[in-house]
Amino acid sequence: xxxxxxxxxxxxxxxxxxxxxxxxxxxxxxxxxxxxxxxxxxxxxxxxxxxxxxxxxxxxxxxxxxxxxxxxxxxxxxxxxxxxxxxxxxxxxxxxxxxxxxxxxxxxxxxxxxxxxxxxxxxxxxxxxxxxxxxxxxxxxxxxxxxxxxxxxxxxxxxxxxxxxxxxxxxxxxxxxxxxxxxxxxxxxxxxxxxxxxxxxxxxxxxxxxxxxxxxxxxxxxxxxxxxxxxxxxxxxxxxxxxxxxxxxxxxxxxxxxxxxxxxxxxxxxxxxxxxxxxxxxxxxxxxxxxxxxxxxxxxxxxxxxxxxxxxxxxxxxxxxxxxxxxxxxxxxxxxxxxxxxxx
Numbered sequence: 001x002x003x004x005x006x007x008x009x010x011x012x013x014x015x016x017x018x019x020x021x022x023x024x025x026x027x028x029x030x031x032x033x034x035x036x037x038x039x040x041x042x043x044x045x046x047x048x049x050x051x052x053x054x055x056x057x058x059x060x061x062x063x064x065x066x067x068x069x070x071x072x073x074x075x076x077x078x079x080x081x082x083x084x085x086x087x088x089x090x091x092x093x094x095x096x097x098x099x100x101x102x103x104x105x106x107x108x109x110x111x112x113x114x115x116x117x118x119x120x121x122x123x124x125x126x127x128x129x130x131x132x133x134x135x136x137x138x139x140x141x142x143x144x145x146x147x148x149x150x151x152x153x154x155x156x157x158x159x160x161x162x163x164x165x166x167x168x169x170x171x172x173x174x175x176x177x178x179x180x181x182x183x184x185x186x187x188x189x190x191x192x193x194x195x196x197x198x199x200x201x202x203x204x205x206x207x208x209x210x211x212x213x214x215x216x217x218x219x220x221x222x223x224x225x226x227x228x229x230x231x232x233x234x235x236x237x238x239x240x241x242x243x244x245x246x247x248x249x250x251x252x253x254x255x256x257x258x259x260x261x262x263x264x265x266x267x268x269x270x271x272x273x274x275x276x277x278x279x280x281x282x283x284x285x286x287x288x289x290x291x292x293x294x295x296x297x298x299x300x301x302x303x304x305x306x307x308x309x310x311x312x313x314x315x316x317x318x319x320x321x322x323x324x325x326x327x328x329x330x331x332x333x334x335x336x337x338x339x340x341x342x343x344x
Contacts (some may be wrong), residue, residue, distance in 0.1 A: 023130065023131060025128070026228065028128040030126075044128075049062070049071070072114075123143070153268065153271045153279065154266045157265040161302065162303045173322045174322055175233070179195075235249065245269070251266075
């Protein structure tokens with residue numbers, strides 16, 4: 001798998017989008033990735049050191065010592081600081097160099113020369129605020145009720161796909177593919193193979209849906225912007241699929257490297273009491289592998305697309321959902337570039 005830093009395209013808007021929009025929350029990694037030692041992750045066009053302090057709280061810094069550029073992730077955990085393995089320079093999670101043992105009192109001490117990241121942990125994942133400068137307080141991470149309400153039960157599915165992260169998102173924002181690519185799947189054999197679609201605005205984005213068809217197949221996709229970009233959809237479930245009604249999926253994606261993406265799908269149902277316990281058992285023993293099989297169909301199809309496939313398209317009405325999200329991305333990227341020019 002290609003783990004090089006994301007290449008910088010010549011188009012400034014494309015460069016912004018390839019690396020991921022700044023001043024947005026993104027999923028960084030599953031919680032299980034960060035254990036007793038620091039780890040180094042390439043995400044969002046950067047190399048990031050992530051670690052837990054003695055209380056289990058997660059912290060993150062750019063994986064670059066301000067002294068000579070050695071990877072901080074190879075160093076020692078000192079609570080909310082990392083001690084560089086090369087010369088012992090200590091850097092706090094807010095980017096401040098707190099100690100230079102080889103030259104006490106030098107100008108590096110007390111400087112905020114390293115990029116620090118705000119992170120938070122929720123629903124089996126670590127989320128990162130993608131700021132390009134050190135900030136003291138980020139905006140809150142606003143997740144949908146399926147990931148915040150105790151009435152909802154969820155399982156995190158994490159995979160890495162060999163494609164641009166935008167291809168993953170566009171796949172979800174195209175509900176028509178379900179009736180074709182997934183037609184042999186246990187819940188997607190029904191539904192029209194031709195349909196008329198409509199866009200419907202919401203307070204946090206929009207819904208792209210088949211007209212006159214609900215609770216039949218993969219009938220709609222929702223784009224959500226609450227300071228993090230998320231997708232929501234429902235897969236109708238028969239009674240044999242256990243309690244809880246339709247199966248809700250919350251999706252998110254993060255760029256890892258050129259044509260490598262981190263893909264997150266939380267599989268959710270609204271349950272409590274004995275039904276919650278029954279469903280969790282049923283999911284792990286009967287349903288989870290079926291869902292992995294569906295996801296594998298998506299992965300094979302999307303990874304097989306050429307990296308420039310989106311430059312040679314003939315779109316029609318079924319593609320309004322992904323066209324809308326592309327326009328949103330471009331507008332946000334242009335705003336980011338304009339803000340950078342104004343700041344300069």
